[in-house]
Amino acid sequence: MKKTFSIGGVHPDDKKISAGCAIEVLPTPKKVYISMAQHLGGPAKATVAAGDKVKTGQVIGEPTGFISAFVHSSVTGTVKSVGLRKDLAGIPVIHVEIDVEDDEWMDGIDTTDTIVREIPQDTKFILDRIRNNGVVGLGGATFPTNVKLCPPPDKKADILILNGAECEPYLTSDYRIMLEKSEQIVIGAALMKHVLGVERVVIGIEENKPEAIAKMKEAVASLAAGTAGYSGIEVMTLKKKYPQGGEKQLIDAVTHRQVKSMGLPIDVGVVVQNVATSLAVYEAVQKNKPLIDNTITVTGECFPKQSNLLVRVGTPLSYIVDWLGGIPETAAKAVSGGPMMGKAIANMDAATLKGTSSILFLTEEQTKRKPETNCIRCGKCAEACPMGLEPFLLNKLAKNRMYDELEENAVQDCIECGCCLYSCPANIPLLDIIRIAKGDVIRIIRSRTAPKK
Amino acid sequence: MNRLLVSPSPHIHTRTSTRSLMLDVVIALLPSVIVSILYYGWSAVEILASSVVFCVLLEYLITKYLLKRPCTVGDLSAVVTGIILALNLPPAAPWWVAMIGAVVAIGVAKMTFGGLGQNVFNPAITGRVFLLISFPAIMTTWDGAKGFIGGIDAVSGPTPLGIVKEGLMQGQTIDQIFAANDFSYFQMLFVNIGGSAGEISALAVIAGFIYMLARKVIRPYITLSILVTVAVFSGIFWLIDPSQYTDPLFNLLTGGVLLGSVFMATDYVTSPMSDKGGIIFGVGIGVITMLIRYFGAYPEGMSFAILIMNSTVPLINKFCKQKKYGRA
Numbered sequence: 001m002k003k004t005f006s007i008g009g010v011h012p013d014d015k016k017i018s019a020g021c022a023i024e025v026l027p028t029p030k031k032v033y034i035s036m037a038q039h040l041g042g043p044a045k046a047t048v049a050a051g052d053k054v055k056t057g058q059v060i061g062e063p064t065g066f067i068s069a070f071v072h073s074s075v076t077g078t079v080k081s082v083g084l085r086k087d088l089a090g091i092p093v094i095h096v097e098i099d100v101e102d103d104e105w106m107d108g109i110d111t112t113d114t115i116v117r118e119i120p121q122d123t124k125f126i127l128d129r130i131r132n133n134g135v136v137g138l139g140g141a142t143f144p145t146n147v148k149l150c151p152p153p154d155k156k157a158d159i160l161i162l163n164g165a166e167c168e169p170y171l172t173s174d175y176r177i178m179l180e181k182s183e184q185i186v187i188g189a190a191l192m193k194h195v196l197g198v199e200r201v202v203i204g205i206e207e208n209k210p211e212a213i214a215k216m217k218e219a220v221a222s223l224a225a226g227t228a229g230y231s232g233i234e235v236m237t238l239k240k241k242y243p244q245g246g247e248k249q250l251i252d253a254v255t256h257r258q259v260k261s262m263g264l265p266i267d268v269g270v271v272v273q274n275v276a277t278s279l280a281v282y283e284a285v286q287k288n289k290p291l292i293d294n295t296i297t298v299t300g301e302c303f304p305k306q307s308n309l310l311v312r313v314g315t316p317l318s319y320i321v322d323w324l325g326g327i328p329e330t331a332a333k334a335v336s337g338g339p340m341m342g343k344a345i346a347n348m349d350a351a352t353l354k355g356t357s358s359i360l361f362l363t364e365e366q367t368k369r370k371p372e373t374n375c376i377r378c379g380k381c382a383e384a385c386p387m388g389l390e391p392f393l394l395n396k397l398a399k400n401r402m403y404d405e406l407e408e409n410a411v412q413d414c415i416e417c418g419c420c421l422y423s424c425p426a427n428i429p430l431l432d433i434i435r436i437a438k439g440d441v442i443r444i445i446r447s448r449t450a451p452k453k
Numbered sequence: 454m455n456r457l458l459v460s461p462s463p464h465i466h467t468r469t470s471t472r473s474l475m476l477d478v479v480i481a482l483l484p485s486v487i488v489s490i491l492y493y494g495w496s497a498v499e500i501l502a503s504s505v506v507f508c509v510l511l512e513y514l515i516t517k518y519l520l521k522r523p524c525t526v527g528d529l530s531a532v533v534t535g536i537i538l539a540l541n542l543p544p545a546a547p548w549w550v551a552m553i554g555a556v557v558a559i560g561v562a563k564m565t566f567g568g569l570g571q572n573v574f575n576p577a578i579t580g581r582v583f584l585l586i587s588f589p590a591i592m593t594t595w596d597g598a599k600g601f602i603g604g605i606d607a608v609s610g611p612t613p614l615g616i617v618k619e620g621l622m623q624g625q626t627i628d629q630i631f632a633a634n635d636f637s638y639f640q641m642l643f644v645n646i647g648g649s650a651g652e653i654s655a656l657a658v659i660a661g662f663i664y665m666l667a668r669k670v671i672r673p674y675i676t677l678s679i680l681v682t683v684a685v686f687s688g689i690f691w692l693i694d695p696s697q698y699t700d701p702l703f704n705l706l707t708g709g710v711l712l713g714s715v716f717m718a719t720d721y722v723t724s725p726m727s728d729k730g731g732i733i734f735g736v737g738i739g740v741i742t743m744l745i746r747y748f749g750a751y752p753e754g755m756s757f758a759i760l761i762m763n764s765t766v767p768l769i770n771k772f773c774k775q776k777k778y779g780r781a
Binding site: 007012169252259261331332333334335337340343344345348364366367368370373375376378379380382383388390413416418421423425426427431 | 464779
């Protein structure tokens, strides 16, 4: 019996139409725009100014707090400007604009393809490399990885889960790296396992990716046979169900533990990292390479050329799309990320971030919202909610601004996976309304628990 | 430059809609519709057609001229109500009985509450119960219909449940009644002996149930808990005194138990949201049905049981929540 999470979930068509496309290296553009807000927490502070020469891999932004991260230049060239530029939602963020010249990497970065398998014993060395190379979680939240790997002293992890579920339809970047860079991912896992001091690592992959499962199993077996530090790593096949890759759902699926409301995975002894993060950890520690490129899926039925591209951070989205032939006539919406949780792109001139996983084009027929009709009380939203909430009720409470009742009914537990809105036969925009109510309720909870000034 | 849509996630939607769900219910009702037409002939066609036409027409007129809202007949819920109402009527009933039923079902039970999704009571059953109380003679007369299938005698006489109730009142035992009326379970499973259009074939209803389960239109808990409750309740009484109480199989196959538990108790709007709530709801319907059958004045209690339990749904919803993630 294949494992999966115990509550709710939906089964959208997986549409992995770009799965067969090997990762190609996208030529570096003429200009890159590197955002200083590429991670959860405080935005980085730019350390360069217009006119400065930068090399590939050079630090151009410093963390501004505990939860923040370094940002590096993804190219060699001259800083043209440091200033506000619109991100993909159209919100102005500080970007460093660089005119690209011939690639010259910083000293000390190993740019060869040689795989380094030996695990350094010094955990501080590993953590420093992860931090200094700007590694953040690439599963969506872009939380600084070194912080996640240093749980508070009163909490101890006993299992590390690598998230290879890639449960969103269309996305194939994780699948491709699991096929093409399986050994590096496993080495990254072993590095994090050593830092956390856990005995067990589970790499969770959904059943619709049998080739990735086979490849990862092969990599685990060969590393465990040849080198020290690779024991206790296993690949687990999971049932196909969205949102399997949600952190809380994956923990439930793999360990049958459930994170308490408003709690963190470490409370139940678990740390979850995405497979792409594991690859970034490998490159940061074993090759001393900063996180300056990532794999991006460009896909959609209406898009003529399906691809998985290795893209330098800061590449304008329009450059990527134009390189592949431009936005198709029939495209009505461009999404950064998957169709369930991704963000609609308002600004194609925005640049990629460390956490950008895809550009997805959907036609009007695929994406247009239909007019809302009466709730028929079918309960399909409650059946679909992986947190066990009752979206139909939250929707009603939110419309009447009943905040106490919203909190009682756990609106703050919503993970915004979109299952309720996806499954509603009456096309009620459940998540739109619940998302706003959730924000309000969390603010109320915070203001109640915050120390009085 | 293309103009791109921007909206919050999710960006895709399931193909299931209110209309597609209702269409699935209509398809699930087809076996029962076909059996009743074959068995009761033109009178079944007349009652089905008038019931559906009046239900749809009434909803159209009410939304258009009274509420002045966008017309909702496209969601097909009025068609479902119309078919279920017709299947609950004796096929020999005149067309105007169906019309009155439609007025009560759509006009009173559904639209006065605000249309689909807002009503407390199942529209079709409300219509049927109104007719049963207002026109008891018409609602319990099964004569006068001629079927399309040769070899089956013209239908006459009351329903098996009515015969049993009558017989017991005259002091006969169950065995005597069964022997006198030549009841057979085989007959009940395929084509029953007398009954409203939807009650005559258990197999047709079961086929609809399986279809709706396969299409994930409904979950099985409400239906199964009603059937199990009816079987257990009647089983206990039958074991105590088989001469006075009918056996479980008889109770499952006759009357409206199957039709009601599959198509009427499972109505989204008037049944609980959660599976746990659905089981409580189903057990309640089963118990009330059997209490009316064994001890009440009416031979059949399914409609009353569903209506009574409909009124408890808000309360059940309040106390039966599904298990939440990470909360004990």
